[in-house]
Amino acid sequence: MAGPAARTVVDARQERDLKRALGTLWVRFPGSLEDDYIHHALRRARKLIGRSLYVLIGLFLVVTLPVLVLVDEPGMAAWRLFGFWPIAGALVLLFLAVKVNALNRFMSTLIGLALMISLAGTLLGAIRLADTFLGQVAAFETVYVLIIGFSILRLPPTRTLFWCLGSLVLALTLALILSWDLNPASLLLFYGFPLVVCALNGYMLDASARHSYANNLLLARESERLRQWRDNADREARRQRLLNDFMAHIAGNPRVAVLLDQALGFMIEHTPAVAGAAWRVADDGLHREAARGLSGRDDAERHRERDGLLAGALDAEGDVTLCHDVPAGYLDLETGHSRLRPGQILFLVVRQGDEALGVLELAALSPFDKDARALLESLAPSLAYALVAAMGREDYIRRHQQAG
Incomplete structure (x- = not known):
């Protein structure tokens, strides 16, 4: 040519x-x-x-x-x-x-x-x-x-x-x-x-x-055009393969904390994220069930009111929300003896229908590209089913223990 x-x-x-x-x-x-x-x-x-x-x-x-x-x-x-x-x-x-x-x-x-x-x-x-x-x-x-x-x-x-x-x-x-x-x-x-x-x-x-x-x-x-079709097919095949790997990764009927920790680890491994936290939505606010790579102050925080960036992500229409201008001191990354402010934070809301069950926040030094966002969106429905099952089991066990 x-x-x-x-x-x-x-x-x-x-x-x-x-x-x-x-x-x-x-x-x-x-x-x-x-x-x-x-x-x-x-x-x-x-x-x-x-x-x-x-x-x-x-x-x-x-x-x-x-x-x-x-x-x-x-x-x-x-x-x-x-x-x-x-x-x-x-x-x-x-x-x-x-x-x-x-x-x-x-x-x-x-x-x-x-x-x-x-x-x-x-x-x-x-x-x-x-x-x-x-x-x-x-x-x-x-x-x-x-x-x-x-x-x-x-x-x-x-x-x-x-x-x-x-x-x-x-x-x-x-x-x-x-x-x-x-x-x-x-x-x-x-x-x-x-x-x-x-x-x-x-x-x-x-x-x-x-x-x-x-x-x-x-x-x-x-x-x-053919190259784009081939790339799209390759991306779709990779996304489907990762979805299958994710389903296998969270299999085994784990507790809510273990499930969200496994999901968080998988997402950090396959996206630009280097740290993150997983929150369960409850009537009294947000309860942190898992965290990876956070600084000491962020790692100690276990409960939050439903406000701030997390509330904004929960109230947004889509499952994925990006925060480009990260506030100082929010979800700082631990690197040796210093802390770094993330370059971007991605919030992934886990929903069952219109009800928000939880939200995962992932911090990265570099932006999340289109493929990473698409991957996380594809993982959300499977995580929602697993989270509903885990919460149902924990609720059943709690009621059974209270009855006994």
Whole structure:
């Protein structure tokens, strides 16, 4: 897959636009997609010219050296002026455009100027040396430059056409100023018709490149969609596996305190949490049944009124509530001889229907990501069933002991 296409990320709307563009003749993209393609085309042109530059230099020498060595005609000085030095200068500009990184910003302009200078020179040579052998050489050079401009340089064809027409205007203006004879039929033969054919070929090549670019973008979009589906499936499989592990971890009909301690340990092991506490909701407030990793002061607290952050979590609609701005001294983390304030606290409310049975607070130094929150939400229903059963057993045992 092409690098630029692979790096361009398209959304759903752009995906629809690309599919519509593929059904058109010249494959024009809307909005930012067109700008992205132009940048891609310029990078492609730079790469192609870099690969073929020495071939172009060799072709130039193959055409011009025999003329310089073997031909001895009165118009030789004029041919060197119009048919040799402009093309040599154009090759120098191409070299600067693709080999000097400091000129990257001006690459398109340098390539266009190279095309314009070489075409204007060969046109002037063909006009000035008309009806001579050297004039025919200049005319053939014009055709070669047009072919190279539209088929090898591979700038966007509209830009190439602009530079070609600019060279025609420049050459005709100089010819009229210098009072040279113009033969419209010859001009059409060695410039007009080749320009039309080369421009049409350039637009067809560009349409093919646009098709390839759009298809690469659509393929990248589909690959990204498949990757997301695979990642979602992997996450769901991992969540289901952890849920099964959690059910096995809390199995065995433990007491409420043991159950919540086991649940708390499992959650700390599989989430960013490093400490936490588990509270059971009662009529007289909240009773702490389990704790891990808390500082001495927090660890000593066994009962709370239903207020503060815990009350806010219990009154919230969802099962998971996040606290980003943790108050000083709240659920501090014990690290050796010092205490750290958590970066984030997550509250997980355990409910049976609309009734809150308990709440677990988990403290972490780093934020809980989306996967961790989804995992904790998936554990809450199973923990609720186990907690109801444990509380029912303890209530039965207590009533049985009181009756006895």
